[in-house]
Amino acid sequence: MTVSRVLRNRGDVSKATREKVLSAAKALGYVPNKIAGALASQRVNLVGVIIPSLSNMVFPEVLAGISAVLDETPLQPVVGVTNYRPEKEERVLYEMLSWRPSGVIIAGVEHSAASRAMLENAGIPIVEIMDVDGEPVDSMVGISHRRAGLEMARAIIAAGYSRIGFLGTKMPDDHRARKRMEGFEEGLAEAGLALEDREFYSGGSALLKGREMTEAMLARSPDLDFLYYSNDMIGAGGLLWCLEKGIDVPGRLGLAGFNGVELLDGLPCQLATMDACRREIGRKAAEIIAGTAPEGAAGVRLELTPRLELGDTIRKPGQTA
Structure with missing residues (x-):
């Protein structure tokens, strides 16, 4: 009965006895059957x-x-x-x-x-x-996420950007990314602006994907002055591509991601982002x-x-x- 009390984590056993029982169980490799206990509870x-x-x-x-x-x-x-x-x-x-x-x-x-x-x-x-x-x-x-997108749009507009593209995951699968984009578009609309271009993808968030998407969007829409990424991983890939190509960031082109992941601390410069708590x-x-x-x-x-x-x-x- 004492062993049972210890293994069920009952409080009516002395500390010394509890330690002896747990030590013996550990030495024997014993694991209690929780299913039996769950039958009652x-x-x-x-x-x-x-x-x-x-x-x-x-x-x-x-x-x-x-x-x-x-x-x-x-x-x-x-x-x-x-x-x-x-x-x-x-x-x-x-x-x-x-x-x-x-x-x-x-x-x-x-x-x-x-x-x-x-x-x-x-x-x-x-x-x-x-x-x-x-x-x-x-x-x-x-x-x-709607409010997060809205606040990012307001910050971008306040910094003087006006020709903006969005790069992110496919919206039907990632509801939170979709809501950020909707909030972002609402913020642009407040200033009489709209997204100039969009690039969506499926699959995981990766640096390579960010590089590829950034290259494709700027080839298609070279006059864009800001790119908003649905997450930091593709944003970091985009930043690395821009720096490699000698693009003036943030003067010629501004960039921002989302999530505030620690990966950003290792980049040549700090990507704008929003901590997701x-x-x-x-x-x-x-x-x-x-x-x-x-x-x-x-x-x-x-x-x-x-x-x-x-x-x-x-x-x-x-x-x-």
């Missing part, structure tokens, strides 16, 4: 974390924030990847919920009807992350699941504010083309 100490990509540098930081919080609890994150495909999200969510986890953290607020029905009927804390432009199933933690989003979501968030454990709607960093690729006041 109908829950396991797992938290399903469903994200669209592991190749995108954004999501490992989100996972780091989640892990930092859950490491202090009995809860353990289990990760599923959807590759931005709704049908894959349905399969991953179905498998995760079949294990009766203690909660689910899932990227985005757009889901298929089947996925949304599973989330609504799960009977556990659900936190949708990365985005607040939508109606959550339960709780949500993220930023407004990735680690903080992960931490806040995990706190809601663990029941330690000051905002509560259900129905939380938490919007974080990204920080715009002009870097070296947007003209400063007084700079001329």
Whole structure:
């Protein structure tokens, strides 16, 4: 009975006895059967974390924030990847919920009807992350991507740019990139401007893709004076291509990305970007699941504010083309 109390993490065992039991279990390579314990509670100490990509540098930081919080609890994150495909999200969510986890953290607020029905009927804390432009199933933690795009457009216009192109992932797959573009276009419209050119791609965010897209767009629209990228990886590729070709950045051509990834610290000059609060989003979501968030454990709607960093690729006041 004493061993059982220790392995179930009950508090009514002395510290010395607990250490003896855990030491013996470790030496024997013993792992308790959690399924048996879950039969009574109908829950396991797992938290399903469903994200669209592991190749995108954004999501490992989100996972780091989640892990930092859950490491202090009995809860353990289990990760599923959807590759931005709704049908894959349905399969991953179905498998995760079949294990009766203690909660689910899932990227985005757009889901298929089947996925949304599973989330609504799960009977556990659900936190949708990365985005607040939508109606959550339960709780949500993220930023407004429409507002992020709007603020970037205003900053670009204030710096004197007017012939602008957008380069990014295919919009049907990446809802957050689509919302940033919509907010960006709204900001341009405020000044009587519109996007002059667009270049979309499918696949992961990569430096090479950014170089190729930048070359293609400037060959097609050489008079552009600013390029707005949907993420920092392709933006960094574009910056490297421009510097290689001797293009005056930010005088002749301004550039900006999105996410504020650490990769930017190693570039010859700092790409303008906007921090997406990735680690903080992960931490806040995990706190809601663990029941330690000051905002509560259900129905939380938490919007974080990204920080715009002009870097070296947007003209400063007084700079001329």
